[in-house]
Amino acid sequence: MYFPHIHGKVILVIFRKEISIIKEYDLAIIGAGPVGLFAAYFARLHGLKTIVLESLSDLGGQPEMLYPFKKILDIPVFKEITASDLTKQLIANLDGQVDLVTSHQVQDVESAGDNLIIDGEYQVRSIMIATGNGAFKPKKFPLKATPEMEDRIHYFFKDPAQFAGQKLGIFGGGDTALDWANELANIADVSLIHRRNEFRGMESSVDALRKKGQVNFLTPYLPKKMTEKDGQLIIDLKEVGGDTVLAESFDQILVAYGFRADNRFVKKWGVELENGLIAVNRSMQTNVPKIYAIGDACGYEGRVPIIGIGFGEAQIAINSIMRDLFPEKSLTIHSTSIN
The missing domain is CATH 3.50.50.60 (FAD/NAD(P)-binding domain)
Known part of the structure; x- marks a missing residue:
């Protein structure tokens, strides 16, 4: 049984006479590749309490796993940077203020009033899917x-x-x-x-x-x-x-x-796919309220699978989440705003 009116940082859940602790967050990001890590950084800038859940044992996603030594040439600002150095920089940007959980493949997402419960462990106000091409196994x-x-x-x-x-x-x-x-x-x-x-x-x-x-x-x-x-x-x-x-x-x-990649696991949460990719609107929202998708996990007409584009999508999604969670706040869109 859930007790949604208990105050504080955690909620107690009593089930079969066992007591477990559900941790509360504003945002859970599923996937810790470059786009997911950047999204966590941008969420931190906006004061969102954020957790990142990664199915692999290491952070950095496919670039870190497959070609950490490769010089990537299409990351904004950098003329070139290795995948490994990019991962290190993105993690450093979090300043230890984002919870990072590895070796956790998300299975269940359930609605609980205005919130979502992930695997019975985390209560979150929004979810961002940044799984790239999905859980992948080599051919x-x-x-x-x-x-x-x-x-x-x-x-x-x-x-x-x-x-x-x-x-x-x-x-x-x-x-x-x-x-x-x-x-x-x-x-x-x-x-x-x-x-x-x-x-x-x-x-x-x-x-x-x-x-x-x-x-x-x-x-x-x-x-x-x-x-x-x-x-x-x-x-x-x-x-x-x-x-x-x-x-x-x-x-x-x-x-x-290549890899047999698959994002179809989101279908059991009610999230719709189009041609194997997660369908999103211009705010990066899926058809399920509170669930967003960015990076190569999502698809829309004209999208190009480039990390830099995923960075931009992360900013769009975070701004959408802020408007949804805090409609009363005046939102600072970006640090270079003149307004």
């Missing part, structure tokens, strides 16, 4: 592997030095594969294997790799068979549209076939 390398082989197959890494002096195979044709190749070619013998001659990643990355001349391009090939010999992976590569088969050996391989 597995398609060949059968023994446990010993699996130890040599990687889907992400944080320290390039672990591959120094080794012969590496990188499978994939998107930005992640290209970024890995560009970083690791300086310290390892790298082969880049892709099923097409054209790459899906940025053309500038491809040009940079070709100019370096340090990467062995194996295209168009697909992996067909894998064995292990003398501590190395022997992978047969079949030419796409041809009969050529190459037997290549690697100390380790990195697989960048």
Whole structure:
């Protein structure tokens, strides 16, 4: 049974003779990638008591998990900044005034009067979904592997030095594969294997790799068979549209076939999706009162999946939340306002 009239910072909940404490917040941000962390910072500026809930064990989201060493070129103010440094800066901006909870994948959101209850632990006045593409799992390398082989197959890494002096195979044709190749070619013998001659990643990355001349391009090939010999992976590569088969050996391989991302979990809260993305209005509100969505989790006509745009959406959403929670207040829109 809930006792909504109890005063103070917490509410006692009595259920089956057990007493638990529900913590109260103005805002819960689900997702601690760059956009979620910036939203927490902007919420702090406006005096919102905020908690951030992240399903992964570390903060920073996919950039921190997949390419912490990568130089990001499209963050406002910075000419370039690594994903790791961006994460550190965003966390530092919070000044320890925002509660950060990792390894917590939100399951249940229930209405409780004018508030929302998250997983029976947190009572919040509003929720902001900033989960990017959602909980993600890497698409597995398609060949059968023994446990010993699996130890040599990687889907992400944080320290390039672990591959120094080794012969590496990188499978994939998107930005992640290209970024890995560009970083690791300086310290390892790298082969880049892709099923097409054209790459899906940025053309500038491809040009940079070709100019370096340090990467062995194996295209168009697909992996067909894998064995292990003398501590190395022997992978047969079949030419796409041809009969050529190459037997290549690697100390380790990195697989960048993408991730199976999913934000459909929000449907059980009543939140509507359009083409797999959370539908929002111009105030970043979903169809469910008190629930907002920003960043790559949301979709609307003309949206571009860039971190900087997510930052702007965070500001729009926070301003909307402030107007909803404190309609009597005169809202300072931004620190450069002349009004």
